[in-house]
Amino acid sequence: MTPNSWKQSKEFINLISDKLTVLLESSEFETTRSQLMELIQSLDKRYGITINCIIDVIDWEEERILPLLNTGISTTESGEIFRTWNDASPQKYVIDGEIHVVPQDFCPSCWNDWGFKWKKRTCPECGIKLGEECKILLDSDVCPHCKDGIISMNKPVCIECGFKIDPNCVVWG
Secondary structure, three states, X not given: OOHHHHHHHHHHHHHHHHHHHHHHOOHHHHHHHHHHHHHHHHOOOOOOOEEEEEEEEEEOOOOEEEEEEEEEEEEOOOOOEEEEEOOOOEEEEEEOOEEEEEEOOXXXXXXXXXXXXXXXXXXXXXXXXXXXXXXXXXXXXXXXXXXXXXOOOOOOEOOOOOOEOXXXXXXXX
16 A cells, blocks of 8 residues: 555544544443343353454455455453454565555565564565565564564664664665
8 A cells, every 4th residue: 555545544533543442431332241241151162252342444356355454343252352453563665665554463565464573584485585575664663573662774773672783674764
């Protein structure tokens, strides 16, 4: 996705997410929560239940799907209900001089799963290589690994997690 389409979708996704939060915490949803509790109590302790709302972008021409939101409620082993967030943080990439924005565990070229890019530098689906055709755009000082530490061109090692930026794999912006 382009940065502009990502920004537009994020505004929409945030609105939907906020409305889902209100719904899931509302008194109107209490019946559903009670029924969920009844169902989980009727099952063996090894089982849990999840209700999810998933929003994906579908590219019909390329036949690919990019997840934008995955949230809902789940049950613990004791049957308590808790909120779930199964989203990946957005990551900016540069491919052929163009910026692409996708969840961090997806390929910015083919949109397929591509976790652990720093270790597995070739997308298993399309073969694009991190550090060659594809680079991660770092336009803030937030560590792309832990999201808590600070990194920079002059200090490429995160003081929080010890992650070291490979300068061949990034573009600073």
